Amino acid sequence: MGNREDLLAGARRCLEEKGWARTTVRDITAAAGGVSMAAIGYHFGSREALLNAALIQAIDEWGTETGRALAGYGAPGSTPAEQYEAMWARIIESFTTHRKLWIATIEALLQAEHSSELRQHLASGQREGRRGLAALLQGVAEDEVQDATVRTLGSVQMALLSGVMFQWLTDPEHSPSGAEILEGLRAITAAFGPAGEKDPADAKDPAGSAVDTVG
Incomplete structure (x- = not known):
């Protein structure tokens, strides 16, 4: 070299x-x-420019490694829920085996406040990540994913990934497994009910009191 x-x-x-x-x-x-x-x-x-270049290199490697971790998750014939749990199992495994690489992404986030180049690189990576995750969960090519889906499904999955990463890097003993993440999402969905369902708070009279259901 x-x-x-x-x-x-x-x-x-x-x-x-x-x-x-x-x-x-x-x-x-x-x-x-x-x-x-x-x-x-x-x-x-400068020292700062060199370290930023090294961070960008590490982030690119992280993206490649994450793609490998997610590729082909789930056994053939498994249900969507089983596939999703298997995907998380792979991601969580990478938190342990590639801990330093994930820590580098946190370093990058902190330093991006002082480097427009690094911030732009991170932003670009996040955009690609959101689209890639949405495509993965829908089982389609990235160019088939609608922008609205990227901003909803992709963004939420990216937020989950970042949050679980922080938990595993700081307190792995008490951090959620793939099965627990799946159950947590089910609990959230149950709390809100199906899309389009009216909120119980809407069942009030004009004065704001609960509707009287007593005969």
Whole structure:
């Protein structure tokens, strides 16, 4: 590898071992095999730009890994519920086996506040992720998914993924399994009832009191 690739690899290792904020220029050059500090300025302009480039590389790898985790989930002939539970089992497994990679995405979110390039990359990845998840759950190609479905089904599934990820990274012992996530979604659905069903709060008289059902 050349100096640029060595620096990216070194920065990536530092991000995984020390995090963005605690990584110094000296740390990066040491992890890169003794590349000179001046090479950082030559190839990337600054320590921050190098670390952001390494983060973007890690995020791209995360997206690829997530796609692999979700590909072909569920046994042939299984029900949609069984397939959904199997999908979550794969995702949760990746939280453990690729913990550092998932932590890198949290680092990226924090640093995106100070880097428009990183923020744009994250936003683009989220858009792709929402569409990909919606397509996966519907069993269709991504270009067949309606935009409204991306903003509903895709967005909610992305929110679930992010929330479960945080729980597993901080408190795996008490975090939900795939089966528990499925049951939680069923409970939420039951609480709201079928689409189009009137809310009980609507059954009130004009004065606002509950309708008297006593004979």
